[in-house]
Amino acid sequence: MYYIGVDLGGTTIKVGLVNDEYQIIDKIVIPTGRERSSEAVLKDMADVCRQIMNKHGLTESDVHSIGIGSPGIASPVEGIIHYASNLNFNEVNVREEIQKYINLNVYVENDANCAALAEAICGAAKGEKDVVVVTLGTGVGGGIIIGGKVYSGAFCGGGEIGHHVLELNGRPCGCGRKGCWEQYASATALINDAKVAATANPGSLLATMVEGNLEGMTAKIVFDAAQAGDVVANEVLDQYFKYVAYGVANLAYMLQPGVVVLGGGMSAQGENLTVPVTKYAQAQMCPGLELRNPVRAAILGNDAGIIGAALVGTTLQ
Ligand SMILES: [Zn+2]
Numbered sequence: 281m282y283y284i285g286v287d288l289g290g291t292t293i294k295v296g297l298v299n300d301e302y303q304i305i306d307k308i309v310i311p312t313g314r315e316r317s318s319e320a321v322l323k324d325m326a327d328v329c330r331q332i333m334n335k336h337g338l339t340e341s342d343v344h345s346i347g348i349g350s351p352g353i354a355s356p357v358e359g360i361i362h363y364a365s366n367l368n369f370n371e372v373n374v375r376e377e378i379q380k381y382i383n384l385n386v387y388v389e390n391d392a393n394c395a396a397l398a399e400a401i402c403g404a405a406k407g408e409k410d411v412v413v414v415t416l417g418t419g420v421g422g423g424i425i426i427g428g429k430v431y432s433g434a435f436c437g438g439g440e441i442g443h444h445v446l447e448l449n450g451r452p453c454g455c456g457r458k459g460c461w462e463q464y465a466s467a468t469a470l471i472n473d474a475k476v477a478a479t480a481n482p483g484s485l486l487a488t489m490v491e492g493n494l495e496g497m498t499a500k501i502v503f504d505a506a507q508a509g510d511v512v513a514n515e516v517l518d519q520y521f522k523y524v525a526y527g528v529a530n531l532a533y534m535l536q537p538g539v540v541v542l543g544g545g546m547s548a549q550g551e552n553l554t555v556p557v558t559k560y561a562q563a564q565m566c567p568g569l570e571l572r573n574p575v576r577a578a579i580l581g582n583d584a585g586i587i588g589a590a591l592v593g594t595t596l597q
Contacts, residue, residue: 285590394588396423473521
């Protein structure tokens with residue numbers, strides 16, 4: 281059996297053919313043309329799904345379903361995208377549109393939830409039924425998997441873990457609140473904190489590594505400077521690890537997942553990130569509620585969205 285996973289983004293539509301071993305065996309990428317109507321975008325999507333099936337000699341009977349990961353809010357079972365940021369999708373019945381062209385079951389799910397589902401089924405948390413995947417990137421997103429299924433609340437908009445408040449009256453957030461976790465634990469926050477530290481300590485390795493151009497600061501530079509023994513970079517990172525860890529501990533108190541997975545751009549740091557975060561998170565847990573497993577880094581990278589989308593249908597039956 282095969283599965284089709286679609287990563288619907290504001291710039292591109294990526295259609296992947298996934299096999300029983302959860303591998304993407306082929307992928308076709310087309311521009312979204314996001315200014316167009318949802319009908320036009322979905323017709324293109326259906327055409328590419330057909331194209332990838334034809335290319336591999338597959339018919340509808342060989343394919344379990346089409347799963348579509350989309351930014352914004354979607355009802356998986358009904359196949360409806362309620363809202364998608366950067367796209368002209370408002371209350372669109374995606375299933376009906378796709379089924380005009382292909383006779384397959386069609387499911388939709390938030391893209392971050394898709395990526396989390398993939399890490400739970402066949403990625404860093406393979407074998408675990410209760411998993412939280414935290415995406416540390418421009419912001420902090422993620423997905424909550426309970427009993428092997430995405431948990432997104434009563435109205436499909438839950439799981440916005442980046443907007444739980446870590447500090448009362450703290451840093452302003454794009455959501456309108458102050459002190460949200462993502463203002464401290466995102467890669468963006470780490471870079472901003474590193475810029476402040478580099479400015480205050482012009483003699484530090486952290487400052488010299490960007491050669492006076494603060495805009496060139498990256499998360500990798502902070503980690504590299506810290507590993508080279510720079511005290512300032514180590515202080516910035518230590519604070520960052522605590523910010524990440526306190527949020528992870530909050531999630532552990534609320535949900536007690538079997539494993540917490542850290543994804544997004546920061547996950548490239550692997551154990552440089554997960555070991556200190558595990559240590560600080562564990563120190564926050566009370567007796568009896570200790571983390572049973574260390575925090576892990578995501579392993580599927582950019583493929584997670586397509587693989588998770590492809591598998592959404594298998595978790596809903
Ligand atoms: Zn927020």
